[in-house]
Amino acid sequence: MKEPVLLTGLGTIGAWGPGSDRLAEALARGEAPTAEVDRAAGYHLPEGAARAGLVPPGQFGCWLSSGESRRMSPPSKLALAASRMAMRCAGWSGTGEEGTAVVISTAFGPSTNTEILLKQILNEGPEAASPTLFTESVANAPAAQIAIACQATGPSLTVSQREAGPLIALGRAAGELTTGRSPRALAGAVDEMTPLLHALLDRFGALTREEVARPFDRRRSGFLAGEGATVVTLETATGLKERGGRALARLLAWGNAFDPTAPPTGWGTGVEALARGLRKTLSRAGLRPEDVDLVVSGASGSRGGDRLEARVLRSVWGDSPLPPVTAPKAVTGEYGGGVLGAAVLAAAGSPLGATPGFAEPDPELGIAPHDGSPLPLPATVLVTSLAAGGAAAWAVLGRP
């Protein structure tokens, strides 16, 4: 028996505001907190999507110093704030993290800084490029800023695997612990949703132009773009026992796979390849599909993505009924790790509301997400995250 990995702290910031309590409230209400996207730059099509799950202004409060707020890119600020929330939740001091690993995923990196830099280079000439902006335009800036702020001297990794990134980051961080390379780790995801990025996702046809995203619904038309950061602290059972802390959940297994039939920006048909990856993950946790009490699905309202998700789940469960399935991206939006936060909260017993926008089951999918009625505390939670382009990742959480 190898050393168990425990999730001991959760920090999150997003459209729901700062803190896991705020996320828990939003999930329990089953409401997506959205805002109008700034379309003043003219990037959007007139008929394009107008709303997203955006972090409200002035949310960093005590989590960042004025100096940090001034010099960091939006993703670095979000990730550092979420990290500090997670460390406080876990009872860590937040400094002197000798050997601690930091593993952060991002789909798009610091988009604001990249956009400004490109405008400087293209419009004013390359010598106009700001060195300060460039420093904070690299994808690993958030992970580096976390490491600098809490003096985490373990491996610093940035994962970029689109929507599958948050769970891959979680697994990679857990691997740092199980291989003995790091005594503990911070793992999570961050992304910002700029008007340009929002407009381009809409032009790709990825976003819903409705008020809600409707995962698994027959009428679903795309996902709700979101932004934010979610970070968890990971510790070994031995480490936690030594310092006398408490755990939120236990990470029973993680795994990932790829569907090579997927085009770069779309969804493939490789149900069996992904189902094999999911079965392998469950097997590592020592579970049969029927042992899973709750599925926290990465279904987002994407027509192709939700279809593939449903087919993979159906393939693994076969003729057996699926456990309750919840689709928190209808609340959190896509990107920023909200699904990871929702999964940890669900594993810890936080109530889950109905999936906003779901009303008409899609007979092709055969999945009706959880209706918001009270659920017993799950012993095992499967978290899924399929990505456009072919990647997929899963994690299984259990009671501490």
Next chain:
Amino acid sequence: MQRDRGSRVVAVSGVGAVCGLGWGVDAVWKGLRAGRAGIGPFRRFDHARHRTHLAAEAGAPPPELARAIPGWGRLSIADRFALFASREAVERAGLSIPLGEEDAGVYFGSSTGGMFESELFFEEFLRDRGGRLSSLASQQVNGPGDAVARHLGVTGPVETLSSACASGALALGAALEAVRSGEVEVAIAGGSDSLCQLTYAGFNALRSVDEVPCRPFRAGRAGMSFGEGAAVLVLEPLERVLARGAEPLAVLAGAGASCDAHHMTAPDPSGKGAAAALSAALADSGLPAEAIDFVNVHGTGTPLNDAAEWQALRQVFGERAAELPLVATKALVGHLLGCSGSLEAVATILCLRHGELHPAPGAGAGADPELPVSLVVDEPLPLPGVRAAVSTSLAFGGSNAALVFSRWMDRTA
């Protein structure tokens, strides 16, 4: 709980590479051995208004590639590099494409992915909201790794790491773990990046780019030179390689990583973070520092980075640091950013295989009295008894990685 360190010996069964020295490992080794810098004028984009004007640009691809690889015209340049290097590595390993029936995974590093194509799109989009959306398909840094997985028909884990200049080495570390632990039987691991204006202007804004080809560890060095390309290793359990009658090229014996936690762009001058990565890699390999015969240094050519790396070498190798031969691959191929760690891994393996260390150009650059190192310059250094080497990658944001390679025969003797 799942997964521990695992105990399998992990062999490098194939390598592939493209960079400013050419397409293919043979061309790359020929250029490296000759100490011929591929850094010079380049045409990827108009650099007339940039501060510097040199890069190690990959030449035109072999014409047969466009016929052999479906959808070639739609791929980003970084994707093309990645596919070429992956195909070469897989073929040299004696494996067949697609790898669908193999228990395979892809572990890739990239710093900019399809940024060059994104810049072209963005320029058009800003001008008149034009631009082909399809040119953004590989914009994210996971583009090259995903393209490799798609082309090879991989259904196992696919992970892209984007930790700036340590990405390629960190990806190899992740692949090593995956093979060791039994997560996969075949790991396609490496990195790919192409030249683009964003990084070219950005590093110039930081005044980190030399106006002449970079001079790692030499007096008067004034920064890095840019390069581009891809490098890929096929990693498998040693027993598996031997069982099919293939010859392992080397053993990837260990990997280590750390973070300076010091500054976003400047390395910790004490070298403590880099030394921690080196020590971790050695500990992971089970080899003592005395067993290392040469170091393929990160050696960017910036005054601060090389000085910090020297401090790290002193901490790990003690008095031997001054005598240990150092190989500075970037002096020939430039800095390939997210791919640099994997290209330097290929260079390290080739040095081990050939029993000689490739030189850096020495002309016009004297030794730095502050860094009393034994840099291999001008001529290859014969080292027929070479057993093991370490390659370092030290990145933006203080992310450090080190890889230990050994000749496989030594481990089975």
